[in-house]
Amino acid sequence: MISVKVPASSANLGAGFDCMGVALKLYNIIEVEEIEKGLIITSSPDDPSIAKDENNLVFRAMKTVFDEVGWYPRGLRINLINEIPLTRGLGSSAACISGGIYAANLLSGGKLSEEEMIYLAAKMEGHPDNSTPAMIGGLVFAVLEDKKVNYIKFVVPARLKFAVFIPDFQLSTEYARNILPKYIEFKDAVFNIGRATLFASAITTGNYELLPAATQDRLHQPYRKKLIPDFDKIVNLSIEAGAKGAFLSGAGPSIIALVDENYEVFEQNVKNALASMELAANWDLVILEADNSGATVFSVQSTGLKR
Ligand SMILES: Nc1ncnc2c1ncn2[C@@H]1O[C@H](COP(=O)(O)OP(=O)(O)OP(=O)(O)O)[C@@H](O)[C@H]1O
Numbered sequence: 001m002i003s004v005k006v007p008a009s010s011a012n013l014g015a016g017f018d019c020m021g022v023a024l025k026l027y028n029i030i031e032v033e034e035i036e037k038g039l040i041i042t043s044s045p046d047d048p049s050i051a052k053d054e055n056n057l058v059f060r061a062m063k064t065v066f067d068e069v070g071w072y073p074r075g076l077r078i079n080l081i082n083e084i085p086l087t088r089g090l091g092s093s094a095a096c097i098s099g100g101i102y103a104a105n106l107l108s109g110g111k112l113s114e115e116e117m118i119y120l121a122a123k124m125e126g127h128p129d130n131s132t133p134a135m136i137g138g139l140v141f142a143v144l145e146d147k148k149v150n151y152i153k154f155v156v157p158a159r160l161k162f163a164v165f166i167p168d169f170q171l172s173t174e175y176a177r178n179i180l181p182k183y184i185e186f187k188d189a190v191f192n193i194g195r196a197t198l199f200a201s202a203i204t205t206g207n208y209e210l211l212p213a214a215t216q217d218r219l220h221q222p223y224r225k226k227l228i229p230d231f232d233k234i235v236n237l238s239i240e241a242g243a244k245g246a247f248l249s250g251a252g253p254s255i256i257a258l259v260d261e262n263y264e265v266f267e268q269n270v271k272n273a274l275a276s277m278e279l280a281a282n283w284d285l286v287i288l289e290a291d292n293s294g295a296t297v298f299s300v301q302s303t304g305l306k307r
């Protein structure tokens with residue numbers, strides 16, 4: 001049996017719609033083994049949206065590898081241990097895709113290179129901003145091309161914390177993409193290019209004072225925040241408490257605030273404020289660090305199956 005550990009991820013990071021994302025220290029574990037025949041899928045905790053047949057996202061990701069390398073297991077057992085909340089903007093689908101591809105590559109003899117796995121994952125997800133950090137960790141700047149992903153990985157220092165606000169409701173990425181406009185104004189495109197460029201420079205040089213300006217966005221947040229009634233309240237609360245920028249995590253509904261120093265004080269103050277505020281949803285706050293490793297092998301045990 002092969003166990004793979006794969007991190008959550010937060011895409012966009014403000015202005016970098018579909019091209020910037022960071023892996024976070026919150027994990028799913030995917031256990032896979034070849035069996036004599038059939039497909040057995042188990043999951044804990046379970047959720048009705050986790051398919052137990054060939055529609056399962058981890059299985060579908062694994063199958064793209066088997067099709068690519070031309071090797072198929074006789075049967076397959078998949079056990080999912082899920083820590084990443086589903087459909088909250090924390091890359092649960094990318095973890096399934098990148099983790100499934102990584103596990104299938106190990107099971108089938110490691111024929112694909114890291115670059116090939118990164119490409120397959122981004123192609124399946126449709127954009128590389130969650131799947132690439134889920135695969136290799138770190139904070140990633142990435143563009144999906146015809147046959148490859150062009151990317152740069154930045155190793156995030158532990159000093160930078162990601163305060164993740166997770167609400168008690170879900171928002172599917174598909175829905176949150178469908179409400180975006182087909183066209184945007186030229187001035188909004190210019191606004192985002194400036195901020196995304198500033199973000200990349202500020203984060204890689206450690207100039208965190210620029211982050212509040214660099215995390216502004218006009219491509220997706222103005223539209224999506226209408227689906228998240230507490231968005232402005234939580235962003236404003238975070239900035240007042242000292243965050244270096246706060247924005248929607250991926251397609252939402254989670255919100256992330258960047259916190260540099262005194263994160264314990266930030267956490268306490270924000271938790272107290274949340275408890276006394278009138279909000280439309282219940283919000284959990286967890287402080288996470290970036291994961292700089294991506295998908296990794298957790299353990300490998302022989303199944304004793306003979307070929
Ligand atoms: N552990 C899992 N096992 C199987 N399927 C999963 C699992 N986690 C998520 N999924 C599938 O992915 C879907 C959620 O994907 P979606 O892209 O909407 O949200 P997300 O990836 O959590 O958020 P975002 O893309 O904004 O970061 C679920 O409805 C389910 O079909």
Ligand SMILES: N[C@@H](CCO)C(=O)O
Pocket residue numbers: 011012017018019127129130173176177220250251
């Ligand atoms: N860039 C993607 C991330 C969510 O998968 C979006 O915002 O729709």
